Amino acid sequence: MSSLSSTRRAVFLRELGRALTAVVIALVVALIVIFVTSANPGAAFQTLLTAPLSSNRTMGLWIDDVAKLTLTGLAFSLVFQARQFSMGVQGQVYVGGLCAALVAMSPIGATPLAIPLGMLAGMIAGAAYGFIPGYAKARFGASEIVSSLMLNYIAILVVNYLIRAHLAPPGTGQLMTAKFPDPAIFPAIIPGTRFDLGILIALVATFVVWFLLYRTNWGLKLRLVGHNPKFAEYAGIRASFIMVSAMTVAGAFGGLLGSVFVQGRAFGNLAQNFDGNLAFEGILIAIVARSRPLAVPFVALAYGYLRQGAQLMGIRTDVPTEMISVVQAIIILLVASSFSLPGKALLARLTGRRTVPAAAPEAAK
């Protein structure tokens, strides 16, 4: 038992070390890029690293992002654990957001039922939207990557059309709906910030996904299918059912994220292109967290900080927010690959013992 827990600890430390090294390398590259392109690189880099902590408001923005990143990371983790590359979270966010908004704008929106029913509507819509590529793959063998990506584009276009032509207040030319009635918007936990119900939903969802994956029959089968589909098939597990159900459940979380988006304090209405590409960043969260649900919120916390720093850097300095995509790509490339830490062998020789991976980032310099 103790040897088991010590190997788990070693694996954890190794993964942590790899993630930290990836972040450090990515930040060094970001620093170089900022130095080459910015007129005032010091201020830009400082904003990137410290701005999210500068006020209550920015901390609220950060935590709001963390909640959303956690949910999209969970949705991606679920399908990645089944080794399905369904990329449909963005589409699910849009249909989920649309259905939650429809509930909030209906007469129910003024009653206390608005929040639970809105979330439920979002989840059902997202699950249905996640079911389509799953079913198409299980029944017809259609590649889930292509079909889910196409469904993303379709969902965005249709939702944007509905907002423009039908849901926006007529005659204003706005590309968003009117504010929802108060009972339909998540209450703030700390007044005056965006620190709202979303973060609690994200934490509960984390627990639910962990429970589903590691404490239920279905989760065991799902992970088996992901690890070794042939073995799972021989063991009598219906891989196609697991495939479809994994994508459907992940879709429900995607839809829930849609509801958190539109009903959260950040929006409180349905706007065109509301997701700001956040839904896709769940790929990064899931990869860095190695698709482990319990690691997802921590990765989201760290990544959300970086993301918010980049947003504020885009607003306050001359370096555009999009610079962060360089950091994202490097982190994904490094974490997904089995690179060995540079200088590890040298360090081992110097100290004469096996290196602790977490100490390597310093050694890398």
Place this chain on the structure above:
Amino acid sequence: MIELLMTVFSATFFVTVIRTTTPLLFATLGGLISDLSGALNVALEGMMLIACLTAVIVSVYAPWYVAVLSGICAGAMLGALMALFHLRFKADIILVGFAVNILAAGGTVFALSRATGGDKGTSINLQSKAVPSVNLSFLEAVPVIGPALRSLLSGHSILSWLAILTVIGVWFFLYRTPYGLWLRGVGEYPAAPEAAGVPVNKVRAWSLIASGALAGIGGAQLAMFNYIGFTRDMTAGRGFIALGAVLLGARHPVGAMLAALLFGIFEALAIVMPNLFNWIPGEIIQTIPFVVTVLALVLFSYRAQRARQLKTLSKI
């Protein structure tokens, strides 16, 4: 309805179809090569986008062919990057591909704002050039069908003609040269070519590079002929549609061409329809290529599955 048919069977519509098909066809051929070598290249989208921006920026300072070449190089370098991480560092090819897509989506906006001094959406302030179109007005002299021939064949981008040559070239390479056999063997069952002494990883790396180069030409055509200049996210899913076209084309160059042509026709329809049916909202018309891709993919996969089942049944 009659107006739609009139439009569809006109020469201008044909020219539009060729124009919309060309970038898709290059990307599809790129996807085909990497798919046959055993790597699903989901980064076609990002490769095209980066090639678009590279071609546009280079074309400000250099002649158009240098710009196209630089687009090709940009795609090829991304292919090499994917090969490095996939083959050397053993990263999953799909994750590497999405890393390239993320890099492309944000990196192009970043690079554009650096290149133009702050413009975040488009390269409207850059004096970029276009790929010249081929003028075949001498065909007019052909008796009887001359004018029709001229209106159908004249005015296409040079790259469209290159695309047809590329289809033939890719076919010849894959099915008539030893290297093509290597490539298909590596994708089919890597252990066999490995045992025969074929450098499997080298073949894979070069097919990813070729894949990127082809996507790069597609990007150059998109940004220097279909549109003149760069707009953020201008590839708008074409790389992913190309991925579908590879599967739909039964993983064969000629099939890939037909599939790209099919999606090109629907994209062209999405371009002409707003003028004819102004009661259909633009967003819904824009979904047509994506809906068609999903439907075509499902139908084709179903047929392929049936064919496989029949094959195994006949063996029993």
